[in-house]
Amino acid sequence: MEVPVLELAQALLKCPSVTPADEGALTYLADVLAGLGFEIWHLPFGPEGAQTPNLFARRGRTGPHLCFAGHTDVVPPGEGWRHPPFAAMIEENVLYGRGASDMKGAIAAFTSAVSTILQTRELHGSISFLITGDEEGTAQHGTRDVLGWMKAEGHIPDFCLVGEPSNPEKMGEIIKIGRRGSLNATVTIRGVQGHVAYPLRADNPIHRLIALVNGLRSRTLDDGNAWFQPSSLQITNIDVGNEATNIIPGQASLRLNIRFNNHHLGADLAQWIKETTREYAPDATVDVAISGEAFLTEPNHYVESLARSIEAVTGQRPQMDTSGGTSDARFIAPYCPTAEFGLVGATMHKVDEAVHLGDLDALRDIYRTFIMDLGL
CATH class of the missing domain: 3.40.630.10 (Zn peptidases)
Known part of the structure:
Protein backbone atom coordinates (compact mmCIF):
# COMPACT_ATOMS: atom_id res chain seq x y z
CA MET A 1 0.00 0.00 0.00
CA ARG A 180 30.62 19.14 17.48
CA GLY A 181 31.04 17.30 20.74
CA SER A 182 29.67 18.72 23.97
CA LEU A 183 31.16 18.69 27.46
CA ASN A 184 29.71 20.16 30.66
CA ALA A 185 31.78 20.67 33.80
CA THR A 186 31.01 21.90 37.31
CA VAL A 187 33.88 23.15 39.50
CA THR A 188 33.32 23.75 43.21
CA ILE A 189 35.93 25.66 45.22
CA ARG A 190 35.68 25.72 49.01
CA GLY A 191 37.04 28.46 51.23
CA VAL A 192 36.38 29.75 54.71
CA GLN A 193 33.42 32.04 55.36
CA GLY A 194 34.09 35.23 57.27
CA HIS A 195 33.43 38.93 57.73
CA VAL A 196 34.69 41.13 54.91
CA ALA A 197 36.30 43.45 57.48
CA TYR A 198 38.54 40.60 58.68
CA PRO A 199 39.81 38.95 55.49
CA LEU A 200 42.74 37.32 57.26
CA ARG A 201 40.29 35.20 59.24
CA ALA A 202 38.61 33.96 56.07
CA ASP A 203 39.55 32.40 52.76
CA ASN A 204 37.74 33.85 49.77
CA PRO A 205 37.09 31.13 47.12
CA ILE A 206 35.87 33.70 44.59
CA HIS A 207 39.40 34.98 44.03
CA ARG A 208 40.63 31.51 43.06
CA LEU A 209 37.51 31.05 40.94
CA ILE A 210 38.25 34.23 38.98
CA ALA A 211 41.86 33.14 38.45
CA LEU A 212 40.66 29.73 37.27
CA VAL A 213 38.22 31.29 34.79
CA ASN A 214 41.00 33.45 33.38
CA GLY A 215 43.27 30.43 33.16
CA LEU A 216 40.69 28.37 31.31
CA ARG A 217 39.71 31.19 28.98
CA SER A 218 43.30 32.11 28.13
CA ARG A 219 43.82 28.93 26.11
CA THR A 220 42.91 28.88 22.43
CA LEU A 221 41.58 25.38 22.04
CA ASP A 222 42.11 25.31 18.27
CA ASP A 223 41.56 27.35 15.12
CA GLY A 224 38.99 25.06 13.55
CA ASN A 225 39.49 23.27 10.25
CA ALA A 226 37.92 22.86 6.84
CA TRP A 227 34.74 21.34 8.30
CA PHE A 228 34.48 22.74 11.82
CA GLN A 229 34.42 26.11 13.53
CA PRO A 230 36.93 26.66 16.35
CA SER A 231 36.06 24.90 19.58
CA SER A 232 34.44 27.16 22.17
CA LEU A 233 34.57 27.22 25.97
CA GLN A 234 31.74 29.20 27.57
CA ILE A 235 31.16 29.87 31.25
CA THR A 236 27.45 29.24 31.79
CA ASN A 237 27.03 29.94 35.51
CA ILE A 238 28.90 31.31 38.54
CA ASP A 239 27.28 30.83 41.95
CA VAL A 240 28.47 31.75 45.44
CA GLY A 241 25.13 31.53 47.26
CA ASN A 242 25.74 34.83 49.01
CA GLU A 243 23.14 37.59 49.28
CA ALA A 244 24.91 39.57 52.00
CA THR A 245 27.28 42.45 51.30
CA ASN A 246 29.54 41.90 54.30
CA ILE A 247 30.27 38.19 54.12
CA ILE A 248 33.08 36.37 52.38
CA PRO A 249 31.38 33.19 51.10
CA GLY A 250 32.59 29.76 52.04
CA GLN A 251 32.09 28.24 48.62
CA ALA A 252 32.04 29.26 44.96
CA SER A 253 31.18 27.19 41.92
CA LEU A 254 31.13 27.57 38.17
CA ARG A 255 29.63 25.67 35.30
CA LEU A 256 31.06 25.61 31.80
CA ASN A 257 30.36 24.06 28.45
CA ILE A 258 32.80 23.23 25.67
CA ARG A 259 31.52 22.62 22.15
CA PHE A 260 34.51 20.95 20.57
CA ASN A 261 35.45 19.83 17.08
CA ASN A 262 37.29 16.74 15.92
CA HIS A 263 40.66 18.09 17.07
CA HIS A 264 39.71 16.87 20.54
CA LEU A 265 38.36 13.97 22.54
CA GLY A 266 36.09 14.68 25.46
CA ALA A 267 38.32 12.76 27.88
CA ASP A 268 41.35 14.88 26.94
CA LEU A 269 39.44 18.12 27.54
CA ALA A 270 38.15 16.79 30.85
CA GLN A 271 41.70 16.01 31.94
CA TRP A 272 42.84 19.51 30.94
CA ILE A 273 40.04 21.10 32.99
CA LYS A 274 41.01 19.04 36.03
CA GLU A 275 44.71 19.85 35.69
CA THR A 276 44.04 23.56 35.25
CA THR A 277 41.72 23.56 38.25
CA ARG A 278 44.40 21.92 40.42
CA GLU A 279 46.80 24.67 39.40
CA TYR A 280 44.55 27.45 40.74
CA ALA A 281 42.48 25.59 43.36
CA PRO A 282 44.10 22.31 44.43
CA ASP A 283 41.26 21.28 46.76
CA ALA A 284 38.42 21.95 44.32
CA THR A 285 36.08 19.25 43.07
CA VAL A 286 35.47 18.83 39.35
CA ASP A 287 32.55 16.95 37.82
CA VAL A 288 32.54 16.43 34.04
CA ALA A 289 29.82 15.02 31.81
CA ILE A 290 30.50 14.35 28.12
CA SER A 291 27.20 14.21 26.25
CA GLY A 292 28.75 13.41 22.89
CA GLU A 293 31.99 13.32 20.94
Missing part, protein backbone atom coordinates in the same frame (compact mmCIF):
# COMPACT_ATOMS: atom_id res chain seq x y z
CA GLU A 2 1.08 3.58 -0.60
CA VAL A 3 1.23 5.71 2.55
CA PRO A 4 0.30 9.37 1.92
CA VAL A 5 2.84 11.58 3.62
CA LEU A 6 0.30 14.09 4.93
CA GLU A 7 -1.99 11.41 6.34
CA LEU A 8 0.90 9.81 8.24
CA ALA A 9 2.29 13.13 9.45
CA GLN A 10 -1.10 14.16 10.83
CA ALA A 11 -1.59 10.82 12.57
CA LEU A 12 1.79 11.08 14.29
CA LEU A 13 1.22 14.72 15.26
CA LYS A 14 -2.04 13.79 16.96
CA CYS A 15 -0.08 11.60 19.41
CA PRO A 16 0.86 13.96 22.30
CA SER A 17 4.22 12.24 22.77
CA VAL A 18 5.88 14.82 25.02
CA THR A 19 9.09 13.15 26.15
CA PRO A 20 9.22 10.63 27.78
CA ALA A 21 5.59 9.76 26.95
CA ASP A 22 4.83 7.85 23.73
CA GLU A 23 1.03 8.06 23.56
CA GLY A 24 0.79 5.53 20.76
CA ALA A 25 3.18 7.14 18.26
CA LEU A 26 5.58 4.21 17.95
CA THR A 27 2.80 1.62 17.87
CA TYR A 28 1.05 3.48 15.06
CA LEU A 29 4.29 3.76 13.06
CA ALA A 30 5.07 0.09 13.67
CA ASP A 31 1.66 -0.91 12.31
CA VAL A 32 2.23 1.16 9.16
CA LEU A 33 5.68 -0.34 8.61
CA ALA A 34 4.40 -3.87 9.24
CA GLY A 35 1.82 -3.22 6.52
CA LEU A 36 4.75 -2.39 4.20
CA GLY A 37 6.38 -5.74 4.91
CA PHE A 38 8.90 -4.67 7.55
CA GLU A 39 9.95 -6.93 10.41
CA ILE A 40 9.20 -5.14 13.66
CA TRP A 41 11.03 -5.10 16.97
CA HIS A 42 9.73 -3.11 19.93
CA LEU A 43 12.77 -2.46 22.13
CA PRO A 44 12.06 -0.93 25.54
CA PHE A 45 15.27 -0.23 27.44
CA GLY A 46 15.96 1.22 30.87
CA PRO A 47 14.84 0.64 34.46
CA GLU A 48 11.71 -1.37 35.12
CA GLY A 49 8.68 0.88 35.25
CA ALA A 50 10.40 3.72 33.43
CA GLN A 51 11.57 2.11 30.21
CA THR A 52 12.20 4.10 27.06
CA PRO A 53 10.09 2.94 24.11
CA ASN A 54 12.07 2.28 20.94
CA LEU A 55 11.34 0.77 17.55
CA PHE A 56 13.51 -1.01 15.01
CA ALA A 57 12.05 -2.16 11.69
CA ARG A 58 13.80 -3.69 8.69
CA ARG A 59 12.81 -4.92 5.25
CA GLY A 60 15.36 -7.03 3.41
CA ARG A 61 18.41 -8.82 4.71
CA THR A 62 20.99 -8.19 1.99
CA GLY A 63 23.21 -5.19 1.41
CA PRO A 64 23.49 -2.38 0.87
CA HIS A 65 21.67 -1.51 4.08
CA LEU A 66 20.31 2.04 4.52
CA CYS A 67 18.95 3.03 7.91
CA PHE A 68 16.70 6.00 8.64
CA ALA A 69 16.94 7.27 12.23
CA GLY A 70 14.65 9.60 14.09
CA HIS A 71 12.49 10.21 17.15
CA THR A 72 8.79 10.50 17.87
CA ASP A 73 9.11 12.27 21.22
CA VAL A 74 8.67 16.04 21.28
CA VAL A 75 9.34 18.92 23.66
CA PRO A 76 6.45 20.43 25.68
CA PRO A 77 4.28 22.67 23.49
CA GLY A 78 4.07 25.76 25.70
CA GLU A 79 1.26 28.30 25.58
CA GLY A 80 -0.15 30.60 22.91
CA TRP A 81 -0.67 28.33 19.89
CA ARG A 82 -2.93 29.54 17.10
CA HIS A 83 -4.15 25.94 16.73
CA PRO A 84 -4.08 23.18 19.36
CA PRO A 85 -0.53 21.73 19.30
CA PHE A 86 -1.70 18.13 18.86
CA ALA A 87 -4.61 18.69 16.47
CA ALA A 88 -2.52 18.57 13.26
CA MET A 89 -4.56 21.35 11.67
CA ILE A 90 -3.85 22.84 8.24
CA GLU A 91 -4.18 26.52 7.42
CA GLU A 92 -3.13 28.02 4.08
CA ASN A 93 -1.07 24.94 3.10
CA VAL A 94 0.78 24.89 6.42
CA LEU A 95 0.53 21.94 8.83
CA TYR A 96 0.72 22.99 12.49
CA GLY A 97 1.70 20.78 15.40
CA ARG A 98 4.40 20.05 17.95
CA GLY A 99 6.86 17.82 16.15
CA ALA A 100 5.90 18.91 12.64
CA SER A 101 9.49 19.79 11.75
CA ASP A 102 11.30 18.07 14.62
CA MET A 103 10.77 15.44 13.47
CA LYS A 104 7.55 13.58 12.83
CA GLY A 105 7.30 15.18 9.39
CA ALA A 106 10.58 13.60 8.32
CA ILE A 107 9.51 10.18 9.62
CA ALA A 108 6.32 10.47 7.58
CA ALA A 109 8.27 11.57 4.50
CA PHE A 110 10.72 8.66 4.60
CA THR A 111 7.98 6.12 5.27
CA SER A 112 5.91 7.50 2.40
CA ALA A 113 8.95 7.47 0.10
CA VAL A 114 9.58 3.79 0.80
CA SER A 115 5.91 2.96 0.26
CA THR A 116 5.87 4.58 -3.20
CA ILE A 117 8.89 2.55 -4.29
CA LEU A 118 7.33 -0.68 -3.02
CA GLN A 119 4.30 0.05 -5.17
CA THR A 120 6.32 -0.82 -8.29
CA ARG A 121 9.20 -3.07 -7.25
CA GLU A 122 11.04 -4.88 -4.47
CA LEU A 123 14.05 -3.35 -2.72
CA HIS A 124 17.52 -4.22 -4.01
CA GLY A 125 19.10 -4.39 -0.56
CA SER A 126 17.52 -3.46 2.75
CA ILE A 127 16.07 -0.44 4.52
CA SER A 128 15.57 -0.06 8.24
CA PHE A 129 14.10 2.41 10.71
CA LEU A 130 15.69 3.23 14.06
CA ILE A 131 13.10 5.31 15.92
CA THR A 132 13.34 6.27 19.59
CA GLY A 133 10.96 7.87 22.03
CA ASP A 134 13.75 9.57 23.98
CA GLU A 135 15.80 12.04 21.97
CA GLU A 136 14.43 15.26 23.44
CA GLY A 137 14.87 13.95 26.99
CA THR A 138 17.80 12.30 28.73
CA ALA A 139 18.70 10.11 25.70
CA GLN A 140 19.98 7.45 28.08
CA HIS A 141 18.06 4.39 26.87
CA GLY A 142 17.05 5.35 23.35
CA THR A 143 19.20 5.30 20.22
CA ARG A 144 22.35 4.40 22.15
CA ASP A 145 20.87 1.19 23.59
CA VAL A 146 19.17 0.26 20.32
CA LEU A 147 22.53 0.47 18.54
CA GLY A 148 24.01 -2.00 21.01
CA TRP A 149 21.17 -4.38 20.21
CA MET A 150 21.58 -3.77 16.47
CA LYS A 151 25.28 -4.65 16.65
CA ALA A 152 24.59 -7.83 18.58
CA GLU A 153 21.86 -8.87 16.14
CA GLY A 154 23.76 -8.03 12.94
CA HIS A 155 21.74 -4.96 11.91
CA ILE A 156 24.44 -2.28 11.64
CA PRO A 157 23.79 -0.41 8.37
CA ASP A 158 26.19 0.73 5.67
CA PHE A 159 24.90 4.30 6.02
CA CYS A 160 22.48 6.07 8.33
CA LEU A 161 20.38 9.09 7.44
CA VAL A 162 19.02 11.05 10.41
CA GLY A 163 15.92 13.08 9.66
CA GLU A 164 16.67 16.07 11.90
CA PRO A 165 15.54 19.46 10.49
CA SER A 166 18.82 20.49 8.88
CA ASN A 167 17.66 23.41 6.74
CA PRO A 168 17.62 26.89 8.33
CA GLU A 169 15.18 28.65 6.02
CA LYS A 170 14.32 26.62 2.91
CA MET A 171 14.57 23.08 1.61
CA GLY A 172 17.87 22.03 0.09
CA GLU A 173 20.24 24.30 2.00
CA ILE A 174 22.28 22.01 4.23
CA ILE A 175 23.32 18.42 4.83
CA LYS A 176 24.82 17.90 8.26
CA ILE A 177 27.86 15.66 7.87
CA GLY A 178 29.12 16.09 11.41
CA ARG A 179 28.50 17.63 14.78
CA ALA A 294 32.60 15.26 17.76
CA PHE A 295 32.13 13.29 14.57
CA LEU A 296 32.62 13.85 10.87
CA THR A 297 31.47 11.82 7.88
CA GLU A 298 33.78 12.77 5.05
CA PRO A 299 31.69 13.15 1.89
CA ASN A 300 31.36 9.64 0.40
CA HIS A 301 29.15 8.18 -2.31
CA TYR A 302 26.16 8.09 0.06
CA VAL A 303 26.53 11.78 0.90
CA GLU A 304 27.08 12.66 -2.75
CA SER A 305 24.01 10.66 -3.73
CA LEU A 306 21.98 12.55 -1.12
CA ALA A 307 23.28 15.87 -2.44
CA ARG A 308 22.36 14.90 -6.03
CA SER A 309 18.89 13.90 -4.91
CA ILE A 310 18.35 17.18 -3.06
CA GLU A 311 19.50 19.18 -6.08
CA ALA A 312 17.29 17.15 -8.42
CA VAL A 313 14.17 17.96 -6.37
CA THR A 314 14.90 21.50 -5.14
CA GLY A 315 17.24 22.82 -7.83
CA GLN A 316 19.69 23.79 -5.11
CA ARG A 317 23.04 22.19 -4.35
CA PRO A 318 23.22 21.76 -0.55
CA GLN A 319 26.18 22.86 1.55
CA MET A 320 27.96 20.40 3.84
CA ASP A 321 27.85 21.68 7.41
CA THR A 322 28.70 20.69 11.00
CA SER A 323 27.24 23.57 13.01
CA GLY A 324 24.48 23.48 15.61
CA GLY A 325 23.84 21.44 18.71
CA THR A 326 23.92 17.71 19.32
CA SER A 327 21.59 15.04 18.00
CA ASP A 328 21.33 11.27 18.19
CA ALA A 329 23.70 11.14 15.23
CA ARG A 330 26.47 11.37 17.83
CA PHE A 331 25.57 7.85 18.99
CA ILE A 332 25.26 6.44 15.47
CA ALA A 333 28.46 7.83 13.91
CA PRO A 334 30.83 5.44 15.76
CA TYR A 335 29.00 2.51 14.10
CA CYS A 336 28.63 3.69 10.50
CA PRO A 337 28.85 6.78 8.25
CA THR A 338 26.06 9.16 9.22
CA ALA A 339 24.51 12.34 7.86
CA GLU A 340 21.44 14.44 8.65
CA PHE A 341 18.87 15.92 6.33
CA GLY A 342 15.28 16.83 7.06
CA LEU A 343 12.82 19.69 6.99
CA VAL A 344 13.22 23.42 7.62
CA GLY A 345 13.96 23.98 11.29
CA ALA A 346 12.93 27.61 11.66
CA THR A 347 9.95 26.77 13.91
CA MET A 348 11.27 23.73 15.81
CA HIS A 349 10.71 23.92 19.58
CA LYS A 350 8.73 27.14 19.07
CA VAL A 351 5.06 27.90 19.60
CA ASP A 352 3.22 27.25 16.31
CA GLU A 353 5.80 24.74 15.06
CA ALA A 354 4.80 24.01 11.49
CA VAL A 355 5.78 22.66 8.09
CA HIS A 356 4.66 23.85 4.68
CA LEU A 357 2.90 21.08 2.78
CA GLY A 358 5.13 21.71 -0.23
CA ASP A 359 8.21 21.07 1.93
CA LEU A 360 6.71 17.84 3.23
CA ASP A 361 6.14 16.66 -0.35
CA ALA A 362 9.63 17.79 -1.37
CA LEU A 363 11.25 15.85 1.46
CA ARG A 364 9.33 12.70 0.50
CA ASP A 365 10.54 13.14 -3.10
CA ILE A 366 14.14 13.74 -1.98
CA TYR A 367 14.14 10.61 0.16
CA ARG A 368 12.58 8.56 -2.67
CA THR A 369 15.12 9.89 -5.18
CA PHE A 370 17.95 9.15 -2.75
CA ILE A 371 16.85 5.55 -2.22
CA MET A 372 16.54 4.99 -5.96
CA ASP A 373 19.82 6.77 -6.74
CA LEU A 374 21.56 4.34 -4.38
CA GLY A 375 20.10 1.47 -6.37
CA LEU A 376 18.13 0.10 -3.43
